[in-house]
Amino acid sequence: xxxAAFRLAGLGFAYDQSAVxxxxxxxxxxxxxxxxxxxxxxxxxxLLTICAGLRxxxxxxxxxxGRGVGRxxxxxxxxxxxxxxxxxxxxxxxxxxxxxxxGRTPFGDGLFEGEEDFAVARRAMERxxxxxxxxxxxxxxxGGERQRVVLAxxxxxxxxxxxxxxxxxxxxxxxxxxxxxxxxxxKREGTLVVSVTHDLNHAAVYADKVVLxxxxxxxxxxxxxxVLTPERIREVFAVEAELVxxxxxxxxxxxxx
Amino acid sequence: MDTDRGxxxxxxxxxxxxxxxxxxxxxxxxxxxxxxxxxxxxVFAGVSPDVEIFYQFRVPRVLLAALAGGALALAGTLFQALxxxxxxxxxxxxxxxxxxxxxxxxxxxxxxDGGTGLPVVWLAALSGAxxxxxxxxxxxxxxxxxxxxxxxxxxxxxxxxxxxVILLLKTTASNAQSxxxxxxxxxxxxSHEPPAIATLGVVVLAxxxxxxxxARAWNLVAAGEEWAAxxxxxxxxxxxxxxxxxxxxxxxxxxxxxxxxxxxxxVPHALRLMVGADHRLLIPCSLLLGGAxxxxxDTAARTVxxxxxxxxxxxxxxxxxxxxxxxxxxxQQRFWS
Amino acid sequence: xxxxxxxxxxxxxxxxxxxxYVTAAPQRVVSTSPAITEILFALGLGDHVVGVSSFCRYxxxxxxxxxxxxxxxxxxxYILQLRPDLVIVQKNPIRLxxxxxxxxLTVAEVSPDSMEGVHRSIRQIxxxxxxxxxxxxxxxxxxxxxxxxxxKTAALGKPKTVFxxxxxxxxLDGLFAAGGGSYLAELIDVxxxxxxxxxxxxxxPKVTAEELMARNPEVVIDMGDSxxxxxxxxxxxxxxxxxxxxxxxxxxxxxxxxxAVADDRLVVAGPRMVEAALVLARILHPEVAW
Numbered sequence: 001x002x003x004a005a006f007r008l009a010g011l012g013f014a015y016d017q018s019a020v021x022x023x024x025x026x027x028x029x030x031x032x033x034x035x036x037x038x039x040x041x042x043x044x045x046x047l048l049t050i051c052a053g054l055r056x057x058x059x060x061x062x063x064x065x066g067r068g069v070g071r072x073x074x075x076x077x078x079x080x081x082x083x084x085x086x087x088x089x090x091x092x093x094x095x096x097x098x099x100x101x102x103g104r105t106p107f108g109d110g111l112f113e114g115e116e117d118f119a120v121a122r123r124a125m126e127r128x129x130x131x132x133x134x135x136x137x138x139x140x141x142x143g144g145e146r147q148r149v150v151l152a153x154x155x156x157x158x159x160x161x162x163x164x165x166x167x168x169x170x171x172x173x174x175x176x177x178x179x180x181x182x183x184x185x186x187k188r189e190g191t192l193v194v195s196v197t198h199d200l201n202h203a204a205v206y207a208d209k210v211v212l213x214x215x216x217x218x219x220x221x222x223x224x225x226x227v228l229t230p231e232r233i234r235e236v237f238a239v240e241a242e243l244v245x246x247x248x249x250x251x252x253x254x255x256x257x
Numbered sequence: 258m259d260t261d262r263g264x265x266x267x268x269x270x271x272x273x274x275x276x277x278x279x280x281x282x283x284x285x286x287x288x289x290x291x292x293x294x295x296x297x298x299x300v301f302a303g304v305s306p307d308v309e310i311f312y313q314f315r316v317p318r319v320l321l322a323a324l325a326g327g328a329l330a331l332a333g334t335l336f337q338a339l340x341x342x343x344x345x346x347x348x349x350x351x352x353x354x355x356x357x358x359x360x361x362x363x364x365x366x367x368x369x370d371g372g373t374g375l376p377v378v379w380l381a382a383l384s385g386a387x388x389x390x391x392x393x394x395x396x397x398x399x400x401x402x403x404x405x406x407x408x409x410x411x412x413x414x415x416x417x418x419x420x421x422v423i424l425l426l427k428t429t430a431s432n433a434q435s436x437x438x439x440x441x442x443x444x445x446x447x448s449h450e451p452p453a454i455a456t457l458g459v460v461v462l463a464x465x466x467x468x469x470x471x472a473r474a475w476n477l478v479a480a481g482e483e484w485a486a487x488x489x490x491x492x493x494x495x496x497x498x499x500x501x502x503x504x505x506x507x508x509x510x511x512x513x514x515x516x517x518x519x520x521x522x523x524v525p526h527a528l529r530l531m532v533g534a535d536h537r538l539l540i541p542c543s544l545l546l547g548g549a550x551x552x553x554x555d556t557a558a559r560t561v562x563x564x565x566x567x568x569x570x571x572x573x574x575x576x577x578x579x580x581x582x583x584x585x586x587x588x589q590q591r592f593w594s
Numbered sequence: 595x596x597x598x599x600x601x602x603x604x605x606x607x608x609x610x611x612x613x614x615y616v617t618a619a620p621q622r623v624v625s626t627s628p629a630i631t632e633i634l635f636a637l638g639l640g641d642h643v644v645g646v647s648s649f650c651r652y653x654x655x656x657x658x659x660x661x662x663x664x665x666x667x668x669x670x671x672y673i674l675q676l677r678p679d680l681v682i683v684q685k686n687p688i689r690l691x692x693x694x695x696x697x698x699l700t701v702a703e704v705s706p707d708s709m710e711g712v713h714r715s716i717r718q719i720x721x722x723x724x725x726x727x728x729x730x731x732x733x734x735x736x737x738x739x740x741x742x743x744x745x746k747t748a749a750l751g752k753p754k755t756v757f758x759x760x761x762x763x764x765x766l767d768g769l770f771a772a773g774g775g776s777y778l779a780e781l782i783d784v785x786x787x788x789x790x791x792x793x794x795x796x797x798x799p800k801v802t803a804e805e806l807m808a809r810n811p812e813v814v815i816d817m818g819d820s821x822x823x824x825x826x827x828x829x830x831x832x833x834x835x836x837x838x839x840x841x842x843x844x845x846x847x848x849x850x851x852x853x854a855v856a857d858d859r860l861v862v863a864g865p866r867m868v869e870a871a872l873v874l875a876r877i878l879h880p881e882v883a884w
Contacts, residue, residue: 092338092480093530093534094534292808293807318804428664449766563802565773
């Protein structure tokens with residue numbers, strides 16, 4: 001793939017009159033992990049949902065594989081781009097397995113899933129450590145369990161781009177680590193991973209690129225080392241921060257001192 | 258997990274088949290039950306009046322009950338998926354009352370049927386359902402989006418307004434008119450016009466087939482609008498089509514039977530507890546079991562107080578109400594345990 | 595002369611106090627139902643009626659009188675504004691009588707829902723209006739005429755009859771019929787027919803078509819399409835007969851004895867019950883001169 005996975009140019013979005021996003025321009029490549037960071041209300045989720053094709057009415061350009069996201073046929077887009085919402089609230093008694101299998105919907109025309117669908121869904125559930133939840137009522141799962149199932153559903157879409165809105169929010173430490181491992185793996189397989197996160201260390205440790213948004217504008221875009229400097233963190237998040245060397249070699253951002 | 262296709266597919270076969278058996282049994286048995294004494298021997302020997310009672314009244318009535326019940330349960334299933342709210346049904350969305358208002362307007366202001374044979378009341382009821390639906394949707398939509406909360410609120414409002422207008426018309430109606438109006442306040446399976454029943458059958462089966470074909474998309478929409486959109490469903494188009502489909506079904510039923518409540522809530526709800534939320538099962542099963550349920554209710558309605566015909570809506574509410582409460586109770590226990 | 599004055603004054607005072615109780619005929623009467631209005635006019639009290647219900651269309655003079663609303667929901671304010679000295683109320687569940695009495699009005703409550711109810715109402719209204727004798731007379735005359743009709747039909751055959759009081763216009767759906775114990779059932783009785791739904795406990799039950807088939811009436815009297823006009827056009831009559839042809843196996847349909855009617859006299863149980871009985875008798879027994 002020569003073209004960038006996502007190309008944003010002069011991307012803007014406004015609710016009524018107030019701008020939520022302003023002049024966002026950048027490219028994300030396949031096989032990258034891009035973390036979107038920023039304080040509350042910076043426009044992180046808006047940016048992500050525009051890329052996921054869930055929000056029209058933006059200005060500027062938002063292209064996936066060279067074509068504007070709004071110009072993709074829905075099903076074709078869903079075969080390439082998967083979106084993981086912050087939470088999924090379901091009114092009806094779908095089992096976890098059914099939720100995961102829903103990820104296979106864009107791939108078949110028939111009324112029933114085929115062998116391949118089951119195999120892909122099963123692998124996705126194994127990766128997300130939620131096989132044992134398969135028969136459970138999705139509504140009765142804990143927040144973390146749901147998050148794992150929803151991630152599995154997104155992986156079942158075998159996406160070329162995986163967009164996640166705070167995927168670690170409800171996960172315990174073990175599953176956070178496990179999920180980040182899975183996402184790293186997915187990334188290595190050539191998938192673009194874009195995640196909105198509040199945890200700067202997750203961004204620093206796992207992401208190849210970090211987008212730092214502030215009040216709808218791109219404050220910085222580059223590697224974590226370039227973007228997440230103590231000065232910027234202080235300016236953007238209004239907290240003191242310092243970089244601590246880790247024994248393993250990387251850096252740790254310590255903040256709230 | 259059903260990694261092998263076998264067990265998964267089996268379930269999609271035997272569950273609807275079981276429902277079909279229940280419906281078939283109901284259709285075979287209920288025509289023989291009734292207020293007047295009809296024997297099989299006399300019917301098959303063609304003895305009057307048994308043969309006329311059986312073929313001209315009981316069979317069409319049982320068929321209409323099965324169609325109407327199936328259609329109401331189907332419409333309930335579809336509306337609940339579209340709104341992700343298990344309290345949505347043709348009645349709460351104002352469609353049934355709209356149909357009633359249309360019928361009552363025709364009764365009060367329509368010219369007497371001058372032998373044209375045109376079912377003026379049915380046409381008026383159908384238009385009433387369509388108008389009520391458009392009004393509700395218009396009130397609830399903001400641009401291309403429809404909020405389910407405002408849809409339910411608008412439904413309740415349109416309901417109340419329609420009933421208010423009906424009661425207003427009733428205060429000035431003639432004696433005969435007020436009896437005809439009563440019939441549209443309560444709802445009853447007492448139409449004996451084979452063409453109308455056949456038309457309803459075509460509408461309902463076509464709608465059910467169309468919905469079933471897209472059952473996986475219905476699953477996605479039932480899980481969430483964004484969820485569906487990011488899995489390949491053109492949601493705003495799907496929602497519009499879905500609302501039109503559900504309203505056409507609900508309106509066609511209400512045009513013949515008047516408002517029959519509870520069915521659209523109770524059958525889908527009970528089914529979800531029994532077979533889960535998969536619309537590949539819900540759509541055919543609600544059609545089949547809803548039909549069987551209303552056929553049984555209507556048999557009770559036309560039998561228990563014979564020769565009086567109790568409005569079937571009363572029966573569905575009396576049977577359905579306690580059942581519904583029992584289901585809710587069970588759900589609470591599951592939540593809190 | 596002067597001495598007599600205190601006595602006169604006392605007498606005048608007593609007379610003034612007693613006036614409401616001894617005044618012979620109320621001068622301003624309000625009626626809340628068509629039956630009451632018809633009874634008042636039949637008793638010759640029409641000139642004193644100052645308000646009627648919006649359903650009162652007979653006699654014609656009643657049409658010009660101020661309306662006080664329907665009999666199920668009359669407007670109490672309108673009634674009070676008419677300053678009646680007597681209100682005759684058709685017994686109903688909204689406790690109208692109590693509400694009017696609380697407003698210091700003289701109220702008589704009647705329930706003309708059967709033939710006996712009509713006789714009773716005539717006597718009650720006549721008594722309240724101070725013309726008790728006239729009431730007895732009217733009641734007795736009605737009784738005589740009805741007995742005459744009954745005597746004439748007694749010797750005749752009794753056709754099985756159904757009286758359709760309401761249905762969905764233009765269809766045979768949603769049939770409501772005259773049940774047992776209704777005024778119409780009594781009329782059918784007097785007119786020499788047998789009401790096929792006389793066993794129904796309800797006055798106007800919704801009935802199944804199946805039961806209608808099973809009971810197989812010889813005469814169908816259909817008021818189901820009737821509006822306020824009370825007139826049957828030939829076109830309407832033909833339409834109703836055509837409608838019933840769908841129930842081809844009914845005796846009445848085979849014998850061409852389906853009749854469309856639209857007649858206030860059949861709906862209002864009142865002093866026109868003799869005429870109402872004659873309307874039915876002509877339908878049920880065309881073989882006799884009426």
